[in-house]
Amino acid sequence: MIEQTTKDASTFVSQVDGAFVFIFGISILFLVGITAFMVYYILKYRKSKNAEATHIEGSNTLEIIWTVIPTILVLSMFYYGWSGWKSQTEIPDDAIPIKTIARMWSFTFQYENGLITDTLYVPKDQAVKLDLVALDVLHSLYIPAFRVKQDMVPGKKTDIWFESEKEGEYEIFCAEYCGLRHSYMTSTVKVIPLIDFEKMTQIDSTALVNNNTVVDARQAGISVTRKYGCNACHTADGSKLVGPSYKNILGRSRVVIQDDEEIEVIADEDYIRRSIYEPNIEVVKGYEKGLMLSYKDQVTEEEFMQLMDYFKYLSGQ
Structure with a gap:
């Protein structure tokens, strides 16, 4: 079952959501404030009350105020965005590598033991690094619940990382139009206990192993x-x-x-x-x-x- 709530889905959730709320809050504040200011002065200085235009001298104080305050706010928004981006580029040394292959129109995931799946399995509370490979055209791996997204360019090495704090299943989408069945290019990431992940990746359970008598x-x-x-x-x-x-x-x-x-x-x-x-x-x-x-x-x-x-x-x- 796909998780409907994304709180604690990954360590990036609170950071990204916090930046969004901060920027959105400032935008709403200015929208309401500027609109109210504009309406007030439209009513106060309408023609019926001010038949003759009044000449108003400029104010250096006002110029400084509406230059300094927006600059501080813009720099604050930049800091939130930059700090979030920086943390997503600093991949921990102990992150588990998983090769992620995109082609029209599917994702496949290859683990260190050679296991290949069409569903991404990751351990809870453990950093995971996805080595992204596009075999044909431009794709983009997007996991909304984890707040991570990265373009996959043919011939170019890219990667992303995350650490999930909550077991469950989450949706994966291709977020770059890649052809006729782009909208069908979806998958799932399953967050499981670390001990289950280790059991899965310590044995070679692919159906392509020589002398595998279990698989016909x-x-x-x-x-x-x-x-x-x-x-x-x-x-x-x-x-x-x-x-x-x-x-x-x-x-x-x-x-x-x-x-x-x-x-x-x-x-x-x-x-x-x-x-x-x-x-x-x-x-x-x-x-x-x-x-x-x-x-x-x-x-x-x-x-x-x-x-x-x-x-x-x-x-x-």
């Missing part, structure tokens, strides 16, 4: 699709998303667009390999070109074979 080939294939965010664009039940469904994919003919010409191909192992490594060479008719990037340097041969086993299962083979 189908589950391994599912893990591959989750690892690379395939499920953001493809389905396993035959329904249409950004790309074709995995269901009944193997052994069937399909019409593709190649060099602006329609040709018919059989979806065999070679076709699947081309679709993953060179996705824009043959685009299935009815789908857009250029929406999928090449995974040639990412999907290993072992992972590809696990995908094939999964696709065989979905194709009834």
Whole structure:
């Protein structure tokens, strides 16, 4: 269940909210004060009471007052903002690193033991550093409850950190428009006790480990699709998303667009390999070109074979 209250969700909450309340309070104070001042003098010096304009000399005292006071207030607001920004850039040395990967249109999280999840798990009362990697276009990781947000630029190393003080589940959003399914690019951060987090990250529980007798080939294939965010664009039940469904994919003919010409191909192992490594060479008719990037340097041969086993299962083979 997603938490509705964010008090103590992270150590940044009180600081960020305090700065917001301070700046908002000053803005309201000036809005009310200036409006009341303006209305008062409009009524006091209206034409019916002052038929002839009165010449008023300038006042050095007033000039100093309305220069010095706003300057002090602006510097105060700057200090609140700067101190909050500075604390969010000073990452503790003992922060737990978690690699965060963004691609159209999903987030995945990789821990030090190799575990990869599509939900972010973090321990309570422990600093966590997210190493942010964007594989395709500009994304932005935003956790409103923690008051943290950071753009993810392809080819540029960025990171953020936080420390949560309250167990629970909180929403993650992509806050930068990144394509057709940008609004679906969401995830969840789960804050759990430190002992549970240590148990989870001390063992390698991925489905991609050699000699893992607990996990069968189908589950391994599912893990591959989750690892690379395939499920953001493809389905396993035959329904249409950004790309074709995995269901009944193997052994069937399909019409593709190649060099602006329609040709018919059989979806065999070679076709699947081309679709993953060179996705824009043959685009299935009815789908857009250029929406999928090449995974040639990412999907290993072992992972590809696990995908094939999964696709065989979905194709009834």
